[in-house]
Amino acid sequence: MTKPAAPTLDVRIWRGATDGAFQHFRVPARENQTVLDVVTEVQRHHDPTLSYRFACRVGVCGSCAMTVNGRPRWTCRTHVNKVAGDGTLTIEPLRHLPRIKDLACDMTPFFEKWQRAGGVFSPTVSRDDPVSSVTPDDPGRRAADAAIECINCAVCYSACDVVGWNDDYLGPAALNRAWSLYNDERHGDRAGVLRRVSEAGGCASCHTQGRCTDACPVELGPTRSIAGLKRASLLAFFGLDGH
Amino acid sequence: MERMLFVLQRVTAVLLAGMVVVHIAVILYASAGSLSVAEILGRTRGNVAFAAFYGLFVAAAAVHAPIGLRNVLHEWTPLPRVAVDIAMAAFAATLVWLGGAAVHAVFTA
Incomplete structure (x- = not known):
């Protein structure tokens, strides 16, 4: 048998x-x-x-x-x-x-867009200063925390149709990182982040299809982060604070 | 420039959302009441409020539509950005001309 x-x-x-x-x-x-x-x-x-x-x-x-x-x-x-x-x-x-x-x-374009979106942290204090005090319940801190656990896997970048249509588009991961830094009170160039993501290929290019959020393996919400950047960009145009 | 276009498209979208509702109500009023051409023109002729409303409608549409179409052309065609921008400026001018001519015609008829 x-x-x-x-x-x-x-x-x-x-x-x-x-x-x-x-x-x-x-x-x-x-x-x-x-x-x-x-x-x-x-x-x-x-x-x-x-x-x-x-x-x-x-x-x-x-x-x-x-x-x-x-x-x-x-x-x-x-x-x-x-x-x-x-x-x-x-x-x-x-x-x-x-x-x-x-x-x-080749992940180069993915990480270059992180840089273009202002994704590098710029400290406001040196190692000789006391450690910054961060209030966990602060709304800005909560917004930053909600976006901060990205593992840079590029799954969202690959899921996003707009990335395929528009070479210039920064993509969900870079914009999610930008949103995290924009809300981080310790970051030294928050206005610069908003300026960069408001340029061509920035947050305004997002179609809010939500495929990034659907695909994100660690269940972040890049769509929400990008919506936050759009809102902040709009408010900044009228001289209002988007935080 | 991009932020300006983004803001203009959002602001005109807000305007158009309300104006389209009013526009549809006007159409329903004219068609449900079976108004004749003469009766419609009698209401629009010399009507500054009507001309101001539809003048703003035309302006908002002439700003809103080319910005959206510009994005579509950037994403879906291999056309150079400069060519798309020039074409969309021409499209905006055409909308202003056609819409403005229509508003002018019923205002002065």
Whole structure:
């Protein structure tokens, strides 16, 4: 009597850069298996030349994001049985970023836009000064806190259609970061942040589709942050404080 | 420049939201009452309030629509930004001309 065949997954993985093709693999289906486990299994047991990016494997570093069955996801925290009910997985690199090889993207444009949006913290005190006092219940602090846990995975950037339509658009992650800094009373250039995000490709380009918020793996609300920046930009135009 | 356009589009949107409701009410009043052309022109001729309302309506629409269309063209076509901006300035001027001519016509008819 023959043993029943072990269940397998039908996995299609993008190979190559912009010019490439999908390659099929059959991978054992396991009880507990993340998409990153599947990619790792392919690299370890099928093709060691497969390129992909990961580091922490526990949803902290934000480096393993890929497009899984048409949707951007953090692969280390995405269980296969939640996204591949029919036993098939299609894994591609993130949208809207240059493809380097296989599943690895060039993140340069993503982080350049962080810089363009004024995402670098500018301290108002030095290490010789006393530590700044921060009031947790302050409305500005609460707004900053709500946006601050971004892990820079670029899932929102990949989910956003406007990023694909408009090369100039800063994208949800950079604008979310800008909103966090705009509300941070310790930041030395809050007016500069608002000026930068009010330029071409800034917050006014957002269509409020909400795909960033829908896709964010750590459940932040970039759409709300961008709406806050729009409101602050509008009020600043009339000489009013948007905080 | 971008912030100015953003503000102008929002402000004109607020204006148009109310004005479109009034405009629809005017249409319903004219059509439900089965007013003749002569009766309609009799109400609009020399009516400064009517001309001021629709003059503002035309101005708001001529500002609002080209800004929105500019965004659509930037996002959906490969046209250079300068070309889009020039085309939208021309589109705004056309709206002012057509709308202004219509308001002028029924005011002086």
